[in-house]
Amino acid sequence: MPKDKIKWGIIGIGAMGAAHAKTLISNLVENAELQAICDIDIKCKNKFPDIKFFTNSNDFFNDKNIDAVLIATPHTTHVPLGIQSLKSEKHTLVEKPLAVTTKKCLELINIANSCNVSFGVMLNQRTNPIYKTLKQMITDNELGEIHRIQWAITDWFRSNYYYSTSNWRASWKGEGGGVLINQSIHQLDLWQWLFGMPDSVHAHINLGRFHNIEVEDDVTALFKYSNGSHGLFITTTGEAPGVNRLEVASDNGLMIIENNKMIWNKNEISSTEYLKRSKTPMEKPNIKIEELKFEDINFNLERKNIIQNFSNQILGIEKLFVDGKEGIYSVELMNAMIFSGLNKIEVNIPINSEKYEKKLDEMIVENLATDRD
Numbered sequence: 620m621p622k623d624k625i626k627w628g629i630i631g632i633g634a635m636g637a638a639h640a641k642t643l644i645s646n647l648v649e650n651a652e653l654q655a656i657c658d659i660d661i662k663c664k665n666k667f668p669d670i671k672f673f674t675n676s677n678d679f680f681n682d683k684n685i686d687a688v689l690i691a692t693p694h695t696t697h698v699p700l701g702i703q704s705l706k707s708e709k710h711t712l713v714e715k716p717l718a719v720t721t722k723k724c725l726e727l728i729n730i731a732n733s734c735n736v737s738f739g740v741m742l743n744q745r746t747n748p749i750y751k752t753l754k755q756m757i758t759d760n761e762l763g764e765i766h767r768i769q770w771a772i773t774d775w776f777r778s779n780y781y782y783s784t785s786n787w788r789a790s791w792k793g794e795g796g797g798v799l800i801n802q803s804i805h806q807l808d809l810w811q812w813l814f815g816m817p818d819s820v821h822a823h824i825n826l827g828r829f830h831n832i833e834v835e836d837d838v839t840a841l842f843k844y845s846n847g848s849h850g851l852f853i854t855t856t857g858e859a860p861g862v863n864r865l866e867v868a869s870d871n872g873l874m875i876i877e878n879n880k881m882i883w884n885k886n887e888i889s890s891t892e893y894l895k896r897s898k899t900p901m902e903k904p905n906i907k908i909e910e911l912k913f914e915d916i917n918f919n920l921e922r923k924n925i926i927q928n929f930s931n932q933i934l935g936i937e938k939l940f941v942d943g944k945e946g947i948y949s950v951e952l953m954n955a956m957i958f959s960g961l962n963k964i965e966v967n968i969p970i971n972s973e974k975y976e977k978k979l980d981e982m983i984v985e986n987l988a989t990d991r992d
Contacts, residue, residue: 622686622933622934623650623934624650624651624652625650625651625652625686625687625710625930625933625934626651626652626653626654626684626685626686626687627643627651627652627653627654627685627686627687627688627689627926627930628653628654628655628656628657628679628682628685628687628688628689628709629643629653629655629656629657629688629689629691630656630657630658630676630679630688630689630690630691630692630700630704631657631658631690631691631692631693631696631714632656632657632658632660632663632666632667632691633658633691633692633785635691635714636656636658636689636691636692637663637666638919638922639689639691639922639926640653640656640666640667640670642919642922642923642926643926644667644670647923648923648926648927648930649927649930650930650931650934650936651926651927651930653667653670654670654671654682654684654685654686655670655671655672655673655679655682655684655685656670656671656672656673657672657673657674657675657676657679658672658674659674660674661674676700676703680703680704680707680709681707685709686709686710686933687709687710687711687712687737687929687930687933688704688709688710688711688712689712689713689714689741689926690704690711690712690713690714691714692714693785693787693793693794694716694718694719694787694793694794694795694800695719695787695792695793695794695795697713697714697716697717697718697727698718698723698724698726698727701713701727701730701731702726702727702730705727705730705731705734705736705738706730706734708734708735708736709736710736710737710738710929710933711731711736711737711738711739711943712737712738712739712740712741712925712926712929712943713727713739713740713741713943713946714740714741715740715741715742715804715805715808715946715949716800716804716946716949716950716953717740717943717946717947717950718946718950719794719795719796719800719950719979720795720950720954720972720975720976720979721947721950721951721954721969721970721972721975722972722973722975722976724946724947724950725947725972727943728943728944728947731943731944732944737929737932737933737939738942738943738944739925739929739932739939739941739942739943740941740942740943740945740946741922741925741941742804742805742808742925742941742945742946742949743805743918743921743922743924743925744805744806744808744809744921745808745809745812745940745941746921746924746925746928746940747916747921748913748916749876749879749881749913749916750809750812750813752881752911753813753867753874753876753881754812754813756874757813757814761871762867762869762870762871762872762874763869763870763871763889763891764846764848764869764870764891765814765848765867765868765869765870766847766848766868766869766870767848767849767850767851767866767867767868768810768814768842768848768849768850768851768865768866768867768868769850769851769864769865769866769868770806770810770850770851770852770853770864770865770866771853771854771862771863771864772803772806772852772853772854772862772863773853773854773855773858773861773862773863774858774860774861774862774863775798775802775803775854775855775856775861776856776857776858776859776860776861777802777830777836777856777857779830779831782830782831782832788801789830789832789833789834789836790832790833790834790986791833791834791979791982791983791986792983792986792987794834795979796834796835796953796957797826797832797834797835797836797856798835798836798837798838798854798855798856799835799838799854799953799956799957800950800953802854802856803838803854804949804950804953805949806852806854807852807948807949807952807953808945808946808948808949810842810850810852810952811948811949811952812945812948814850814867815844816948816951816952816968817842817843817844817850817952817968818843818844818845818967818968819842819843819965819966819967819968820840820841820842820843820952820955820956820959820965820966820968821840821841821843821959821964821965821966822838822839822840822841822955822956822957822959822960822966823838823839823840823960824837824838824956824957824960824961825837825838828855828857829855829856829857830856830857833982833986835957835960836855836856836857837854837855837857838852838853838854838855838956838960839851839852839853840852840853840956840959840960852956862877863877864876864877865877870886870889870890870891871885871886871889871890872884872885872886872890872906879912879913879914879915879916880910880911880912880913881910881911881913882908882909882910883908883909883910883911884906884908885906885907885908885909886904886905886906887904887905887906887907888904888905889904890903890904924940925940925941928940928941951968951969951970952968954970954972954975955968955970957975958970958974958975958978961978961982962978
């Protein structure tokens with residue numbers, strides 16, 4: 620008999636895993652229910668006393684009643700647990716980031732390619748109606764050729780207390796990075812999804828500028844494209860109140876996205892045509908201003924949308940919105956930015972994954988030695 624509900628198991632019942640569990644228990648996702656949870660901390664059982672609980676991942680993955688697994692454990696465990704889940708023939712949804720490095724991403728992707736189950740990644744901001752609208756406009760060439768992109772995403776404010784609540788956070792060994800891998804991985808995914816991968820990156824990063832941490836909490840990066848367009852990406856967890864403002868300057872005008880609004884300053888004549896034909900020295904094309912307002916979409920709703928889509932895809936109701944294989948691109952951007960910033964060089968994309976693995980190992984050893992001093 621065909622299934623009418625997907626039975627989910629969640630491994631990792633920290634803040635994010637618990638949030639996903641509450642979403643499923645609250646029946647916010649149609650055609651889905653929470654079957655089991657797993658965590659090495661026995662106290663997590665008390666969070667959801669009516670749900671089957673495991674402390675052993677082998678027993679969890681061997682449970683035949685679980686159809687799909689959501690992995691919400693620390694970053695460095697995503698790949699080994701993802702491989703175990705896929706080989707156990709579980710439909711597998713991995714929290715962001717897919718992995719800490721592109722090399723590790725490929726290990727997981729290669730296994731997924733050999734398994735006959737669904738594979739996804741929790742890059743939930745792609746479900747935000749604003750970015751979906753912008754994506755469609757770009758696909759339909761409404762913006763024309765893009766000349767410049769600037770994204771200041773500095774409203775990720777975090778306190779020192781935040782970093783102290785988990786011993787794996789904000790370390791090269793435990794997390795593999797800071798603001799780029801934890802918070803701004805969302806915008807890096809959206810950047811490549813909307814505008815494509817740049818050809819090179821030159822980043823300036825500050826390690827522990829605002830916080831008592833060993834990884835980056837302040838980043839400014841220049842992205843370059845072979846057609847001459849470029850982008851500026853700015854992010855930090857130390858600025859308050861911060862801003863989330865995306866500007867896209869193109870042949871057909873200027874798009875500004877901020878505060879749940881899209882403001883499209885649309886040129887009546889493309890800037891390229893106007894500068895060629897104009898008989899005046901400094902006048903600009905006339906513009907028409909179009910404004911679209913969107914309801915405030917919170918992260919919980921976005922995450923719910925991903926779980927809903929993943930469940931529906933398993934049931935054959937709709938296509939997968941974020942394929943797990945696409946999770947490698949934001950990780951590659953993150954790796955390139957960190958490698959560039961640590962070495963103070965411009966880095967071509969695709970990056971040399973072996974060199975990045977070596978650099979990450981060096982940072983881990985260096986900071987472990989510092990901890991012992």
